[in-house]
Amino acid sequence: MLTFTERLSEVIDRSIIPQPVIPLFTLSLSAEERTRSRHRFETPDGQSLFLRLPRGTILQDGDLLKAETGEIIKIAAKPEPVLTVTAQNPLDLLRAAYHLGNRHVPLEVAPNYLRLSPDPVLKDMLERMGVTAIEEIVPFQPEIGAYHAHS
Known part of the structure; x- marks a missing residue:
């Protein structure tokens, strides 16, 4: 081995x-x-x-x-099931990131989307906030966190 x-x-x-x-x-x-x-x-x-x-x-x-x-x-x-979150304007995407961060959700952050593991409760919350959350199967690369070394 x-x-x-x-x-x-x-x-x-x-x-x-x-x-x-x-x-x-x-x-x-x-x-x-x-x-x-x-x-x-x-x-x-x-x-x-x-x-x-x-x-x-x-x-x-x-x-x-x-x-x-x-x-x-x-x-x-590896491609895996995720929720990809998009918004009509940057402020709505920032608000979604804030609320997901409050829940300590592993999150991939990009200029025009957020990505997280599928969760029906979070999907409902996001949609109530007025952002779009679609289910996809793509590579998921969440932020590694502030206390880990970034390479």
């Missing part, structure tokens, strides 16, 4: 690794799965791999991981 212990996206230095890194394969993980620093996963072809990363590591789309034996894989954000 491959054991991945290092996140290269944080330490990659072109003077040390001058050529582009070619990953062995891409591992697609949901937003929740990308928060697991110690976990066993299975690839689509049935190969087992284990993450043994520093506690608190939150993987992002495009991160590269290195195994103890030198193999490198790429992390991809």
Whole structure:
């Protein structure tokens, strides 16, 4: 079983690794799965791999991981069910972000939309506020939080 212990996206230095890194394969993980620093996963072809990363590591789309034996894989954000929130004006979108933040909801923030995990109570609240909340299946990349290091 491959054991991945290092996140290269944080330490990659072109003077040390001058050529582009070619990953062995891409591992697609949901937003929740990308928060697991110690976990066993299975690839689509049935190969087992284990993450043994520093506690608190939150993987992002495009991160590269290195195994103890030198193999490198790429992390991809897997499409998953979400609510995508849009509004007619920026103030309504800011108000929606404020109310979702008060509920400590993992939230992806973009200039023209918010994205969160599906929740019928929150969808109803958002629609009552006058914003649009549609169900989609797309990669979900929530903010990692103010107390985590941003890369």
